[in-house]
Amino acid sequence: MRRFLTGLTTFVVCAYPLPLLASAPPDEEVIEDELVLDEDDMDAVPDEPEDSGPADTSFLDDGGDDDKPSTEIGATGTVGEASEGTASLSEEDQRKIDEKEITVIQPQAFLNVYIDANTGKKKRRIELMPQVGLTINDPFVRHWAAGAEINFWLNNRMALGINGTAFFGSKTAQYDRIRFQEGLLLTANKTLWQASLDYQYEPFYGKIALFNRLLLHWESYLQIGGGAIHTQNLPRFQAVHPTPYNHITGQVNFAVGVRYYIQNLDWFSVNLGVRTFGFFDAYEPQNRGVNPGSGDSPLLDDPAAAYAEAKQAPLGDRLAFNVLFFVGASFYLPPKFDYSYRR
Numbered sequence: 001m002r003r004f005l006t007g008l009t010t011f012v013v014c015a016y017p018l019p020l021l022a023s024a025p026p027d028e029e030v031i032e033d034e035l036v037l038d039e040d041d042m043d044a045v046p047d048e049p050e051d052s053g054p055a056d057t058s059f060l061d062d063g064g065d066d067d068k069p070s071t072e073i074g075a076t077g078t079v080g081e082a083s084e085g086t087a088s089l090s091e092e093d094q095r096k097i098d099e100k101e102i103t104v105i106q107p108q109a110f111l112n113v114y115i116d117a118n119t120g121k122k123k124r125r126i127e128l129m130p131q132v133g134l135t136i137n138d139p140f141v142r143h144w145a146a147g148a149e150i151n152f153w154l155n156n157r158m159a160l161g162i163n164g165t166a167f168f169g170s171k172t173a174q175y176d177r178i179r180f181q182e183g184l185l186l187t188a189n190k191t192l193w194q195a196s197l198d199y200q201y202e203p204f205y206g207k208i209a210l211f212n213r214l215l216l217h218w219e220s221y222l223q224i225g226g227g228a229i230h231t232q233n234l235p236r237f238q239a240v241h242p243t244p245y246n247h248i249t250g251q252v253n254f255a256v257g258v259r260y261y262i263q264n265l266d267w268f269s270v271n272l273g274v275r276t277f278g279f280f281d282a283y284e285p286q287n288r289g290v291n292p293g294s295g296d297s298p299l300l301d302d303p304a305a306a307y308a309e310a311k312q313a314p315l316g317d318r319l320a321f322n323v324l325f326f327v328g329a330s331f332y333l334p335p336k337f338d339y340s341y342r343r
Helices: 002-015 018-022 091-100 173-182 303-310
Strands: 029-032 035-038 113-115 122-124 126-135 141-153 158-171 188-210 214-234 246-261 268-280 319-333
Touching: 126 158, 126 268, 141 188, 141 319, 188 246, 214 268, 246 303
Parallel strands: none
Antiparallel strands: 029 035, 113 122, 126 141, 126 319, 141 158, 158 188, 188 214, 214 246, 246 268, 268 319
């Protein structure tokens, strides 16, 4: 019995691995972790590449061989071939070639004085600016204005010009309100026109990015000038003195403005500004009443006599200012200009 159990136990132990060996794959293919290794694939020889010439080993050069052709921007020829044009390039020529590959933001959108590319002569542009405006400092008389300005540019920062403005003035509602509520008659004049010679200087220039898509160029300028101005009185008792008198005198003016240049329009700009006129005006005499021929000045019903009386007032009483806000559009001649350097 001891021998039988010993032999049977040995047989079971030896026969147990047989089912496992029967389920194993053939020797030529072994599966492990879903990776199939085929002896045919392992022994395969890769396809030879097509013949494309010798391999490029230029990246191994250390740059110490001066006889090899240049591979810099602007150089001609291929690797392995000496180029006579590359070898003969001077430092100045190479710099010009390099500069062509550089793009910078346009330094200034507008040039008013430039060098003509065809003739090589300096040209100065002429600016024509129609404008409209509104006076903003007088609460009793409001003026709408229409005028024009012509500027001759000396350089890109300075210009000489002339301007003229026609004013269309009338009493405001505030004037009549004081008359009826307070029982007071105001002494006021309205402006008819002005003309002056001006000097302009542009100290500031800049750019504004609109929504990161449009670059808007602008210039700010100062202007000072002098000329003539024409005013007319508004009679307090218009039924008695229907004919006003006129006063033409000298004036000085000072303006601050800004120009906005539209992209790709070399002949146009939009302008905003404020101009102040200072002058000595002749207001209606205080003793000019409703009864002509009475008092110390019996002839004040006559416009000429009233004007002569008004001119005798102290200078401090006749100093006047007229502040005009205006909007204009400038047109430049010639409409195109040339840059003497790359944009």
